Amino acid sequence: MQLRFKRKHPRMIASAAAGAAAAASGLFAGSAFADEAPPPAVTALHCGHLIDTANGKTLGETIIVVEGGKVKSVESGSQSPAGAKIIDLTTQTCMPGLIDAHTHLTGETSRTGYVDRFHWNIADYAVRSTVYARRTLLAGFTTVRNLGDQANESVALRNAINAGIIPGPRIYTAGRAMGTTGGHADPTNGYRSDLAGDPGTADGIINSADDAAKAVRLHYKAGDDVIKIMPSGGVLDESTSGDNAQMTLEEIKAVVATAHDYGFAVAAHAHGAEAIRRAVIGGVDSIEHGTFMDAEDMKLMVEHGTWYVPTIIAGDFVMRQAKVPGYYPPLVAAKAAAIGPLIQATAGRAYKAHVKIAFGTDAAVYPHGQNAHEFELMVAAGMPPMFTIQAATISAAQLLRHDKELGTVAAGKTADVVAVPGNPIDDISLMKRVSFVMKDGVVYKLNSVPVDTST
DSSP states (O other): OHHHHHHHOHHHHHHHHHHHHHHHOTTTOOTTGGGSOOOOSOEEEEEEEEEETTTTEEESSEEEEEETTEEEEEEESSOOOTTOEEEEEEEEEEEEOEEEEEEOTTOOOOTTHHHHTTTOOHHHHHHHHHHHHHHHHHTTEEEEEEOOOSSSHHHHHHHHHHTTSSOOOEEEEOOSOBBOTTSTTOTTTTOOHHHHOOOOGGGTBOOSHHHHHHHHHHHHHHTOSSEEEOOBOOSSSSSSOSSOBOSOHHHHHHHHHHHHHTTOOEEEEEOSHHHHHHHHHHTOSEEEEOTTOOHHHHHHHHHHTOEEEOOHHHHHHHHHHTTSTTSSOHHHHHHHHHHGGGHHHHHHHHHHTTOEEOOOOOBTSSOTTOTTHHHHHHHHTTOOHHHHHHIIIIIHHHHTTOTTTSSSOOTTSBOOEEEESSOTTTOGGGGGOOOEEEETTEEEEETTEEOOTTO
């Protein structure tokens, strides 16, 4: 009976294993959350400056009053409510919790990564994901969109974080990415024939409009939050092309129509210009990477209101690692060397073309916790510092369809607040030095030191 259950329901087993592994991880677990003394009814954050992401302005001295995990009020000046717990951030610049709209929290780049997948169980990835999640939160990213895992293990990670078992960012996950046979989403690319098999819809592999609709419904059944498709080739899989078109327009339209019926937004990994064109015409909500995006693609994206998530840091990292002998398989290294250096220039052109841009990094392609380097690369591409911070707050919240709760510091919104020691508009590198992190009204980092939330 047990063998039949494992065969029929691998995602349920993976989620259960991941949840059990996360619960057993005492190093970062907040297992005593339920027994903690209640926090003060009201907390007042005394900020030296506050970035108003809605209006693109830096405000002066500001008091943010937090109660019950929500922002109660935002007032200029330094007068705190009587009886409130005061947190002194007067030498720091506060802003909304940061959002990374493209992460993979259940994996991380490694020289041995292509071999590890033959030795590690899903539970191994799940346990490590608890470390990556904490690292991401302490870097100031209180919300992420997770765009691909192996067996829906990111759902278990999301649930464990939501239950207060482990610290980490708020996760909106796509579970497994969807693509076509042999395409960038095919998990068996590069395998010998007796191991490769023929992955199907349960594995996220589609080859028709009917397959596409079924695969989306399987994501709904699995409890995912967003849909991720792979209409073009990619860099890190062991297939030949990094940019060829790999999904038909009909398949993309079937994904989008079904996804929108079920309330999902659709993110499209796409490097090649033709794949981008099909994805935009097909109605996707965002283009990820967009390396070979041309002027016609950009025009279409503006017309359709399609978001762009550049992930410049991923291109920069793989370009540099491709020069390290043996870090990637030869086929992957060649694609990384060719595609990686191009993303930054594309992002700069997209900004000038008025394409809507949201912050995302492809975390896992580079080590988790280094997400904020993306700000520096966006500025180097020609984007103003304020624009990049808005991209990681209000714009990303709009992309995620959660701008009513996230993306700005305002009364009634979720109390996600981070701070840096100085003015990031003058020095964007300060975004890599987040000194204060609050998520849902709970402080996880204060004066650049992690706070133990387990006692």
